[in-house]
Amino acid sequence: MAQLSRDRRLLAMIERHCSGVSVNNFGVLSMKQLFVSVVTTFLFSAVTLSAQSDEVPRAWDNNPDLNGIWQAIGTAHWNLEDHPAGPGHPDLGAIGAIPPGQGVVEGGDIPYRADARQQQQDNFENRMTNDPEAKCFMPGVPRATYMPHPFQIIQGNQKIQVVYGFAEASRTIHMDKANPEAPPIDSWMGRSHGRWDGDTLVVDAQGFTGEAWFDRAGNHASAALRVEERYTPMGRNAIMYEATLTDDTVFTRPWTIRLPLYRRLEDNARVLEFKCVEYSEDLLYGHLRRVPTREAPDQ
Numbered sequence: 150m151a152q153l154s155r156d157r158r159l160l161a162m163i164e165r166h167c168s169g170v171s172v173n174n175f176g177v178l179s180m181k182q183l184f185v186s187v188v189t190t191f192l193f194s195a196v197t198l199s200a201q202s203d204e205v206p207r208a209w210d211n212n213p214d215l216n217g218i219w220q221a222i223g224t225a226h227w228n229l230e231d232h233p234a235g236p237g238h239p240d241l242g243a244i245g246a247i248p249p250g251q252g253v254v255e256g257g258d259i260p261y262r263a264d265a266r267q268q269q270q271d272n273f274e275n276r277m278t279n280d281p282e283a284k285c286f287m288p289g290v291p292r293a294t295y296m297p298h299p300f301q302i303i304q305g306n307q308k309i310q311v312v313y314g315f316a317e318a319s320r321t322i323h324m325d326k327a328n329p330e331a332p333p334i335d336s337w338m339g340r341s342h343g344r345w346d347g348d349t350l351v352v353d354a355q356g357f358t359g360e361a362w363f364d365r366a367g368n369h370a371s372a373a374l375r376v377e378e379r380y381t382p383m384g385r386n387a388i389m390y391e392a393t394l395t396d397d398t399v400f401t402r403p404w405t406i407r408l409p410l411y412r413r414l415e416d417n418a419r420v421l422e423f424k425c426v427e428y429s430e431d432l433l434y435g436h437l438r439r440v441p442t443r444e445a446p447d448q
Contacts (some may be wrong), residue, residue: 150248150370152395160352164372165319173213174209176238178375180345186252186288195326197359203384203385204384204385205382205384205385206385208306209306211333212345212348213348213350213382214300214301214304215304215350215380215382215388216236216302216304217301217302217412217413218299218300218301218412218413218418218419219299219300219301219388219411219412219413220297220298220299220300220407220410220411220413221294221295221296221297221318221390221409221410221411222409222411223253223295223408224248224249224250224251225249225250225253225291225295225364225406225408226295226296226297226364226365227247227248227250227364227365227366228247228250228364228365228366228368229252229253229254229259229363229364229366229368229406230252230254230257230258230366231250231252231257232247232249232250232252232428233249233367234235234247234248235247237278238436239302241280243410247365248276249444250304253295253406253407253408254404254405254406255404255405255406255407256404259368259400259404260400260401260402261400261406262398262399262400262401263388265348265369265399265400268369269366269368269369270367271367272362272365272366272367272368272369273367274414275367276365276366276367278432278446279367280362280365280367281360281361281362282315282362282365283326283429283432284363284429284432284433285316285425285426285429286316286337286427287315287316287318287337287356287361288313288315288318288337288339289337289338289339289361289362290338290339290341290354290357290376290378290392291363291376291390291392291394291406292361292364293311293313293315293318293320293338293377293380294361294390294392295408296313296315298313298314298315298420298423299314299413299419299420300312300313300314300319300419300420301420301436305324306324307323307325308321308322308323308324308325309321309322309324309343309350310322312319312420313420314420314421314422314423315423315425316398316424316425316426317422317423317424318337318338319338319448320338320339320341320354321341322341322342322343322352323340323341323342323343323349323384324342324343324344326342329342329353330342331356332355332356334356334444335356335358335359335372336356336357336358337357337358337360337361339355339356339357339368340354340356341353341354341355341357341374344380348381348382349379349381350378350379350380350381350382351377351379352376352377352378352379352380353374353375353376353377353378354375354376355374355375357370357372357374359371359372359374361375369399370394370396370399370400371396371398371399372392373396373397373398373399374396374399374413375395376392376393376395377392377393377395378390378391378392379391379392379393380410383409385412386411386412386414387409387410387411387412388409388410389404389407389408389409389410390407390408390409390410391406391407392405392406393405431443
């Protein structure tokens with residue numbers, strides 16, 4: 150609407166400058182009138198194209214078409230809550246430091262129970278060795294969505310596949326279950342069932358192992374975690390992502406994160422497999438080498 154208002158003001162200015170010009174005796178438009186006509190056509194064509202380009206694309210069933218490669222921008226993967234800059238591994242200098250960031254938790258803080266907040270702080274103190282990301286374990290939900298790597302949505306009418314680059318993680322969102330099935334087994338990525346609420350894709354995910362973290366700050370939940378995700382298109386190239394997390398054993402109430410996802414617009418955009426196992430072997434098994442490179446972890 151702002152763009153439309155600017156275009157109309159520009160058109161009005163042109164018309165004021167060109168007012169009073171009439172058709173000559175031969176019925177031919179003057180150069181000024183021709184100029185106004187061309188500019189008017191151009192401006193209204195531009196407004197029309199702009200409006201069309203911002204429309205939500207539709208799939209064959211008239212639901213929003215979410216197909217594409219998407220990525221979050223921000224510091225949520227460092228810490229979902231507001232956080233200042235901080236040191237990382239001393240050997241890495243600024244490369245490994247924690248950048249400051251604004252939180253994505255609605256209301257500010259995660260509503261931990263007292264013992265769970267203490268566990269989060271312990272996790273943070275031991276993040277260099279205990280973070281599942283460092284061990285190349287699958288990131289879980291919702292962490293996979295806002296890691297600093299692109300992911301791809303492949304949308305069908307009965308199943309939606311989401312493919313992540315990190316640790317070759319993926320998940321299937323079942324859209325064809327009138328009565329969602331209980332997860333047959335706990336897993337890192339859980340089991341997901343989806344439905345459409347107007348133009349919003351709503352996904353219920355549960356059946357987690359309870360070992361995943363939400364970020365590098367050690368925010369966490371238990372195997373009782375249940376996540377309701379909402380993917381709402383904001384035009385052609387952006388999605389508002391919301392996730393409400395419920396776990397009565399860890400939190401005093403349900404809480405929600407909210408952040409935008411952006412379409413990767415490069416012609417050659419791809420989700421590349423980040424096969425990170427080989428880079429975590431020493432962290433996991435260095436104590437088992439013939440000449441150990443690290444102490445055995447506490448049992």
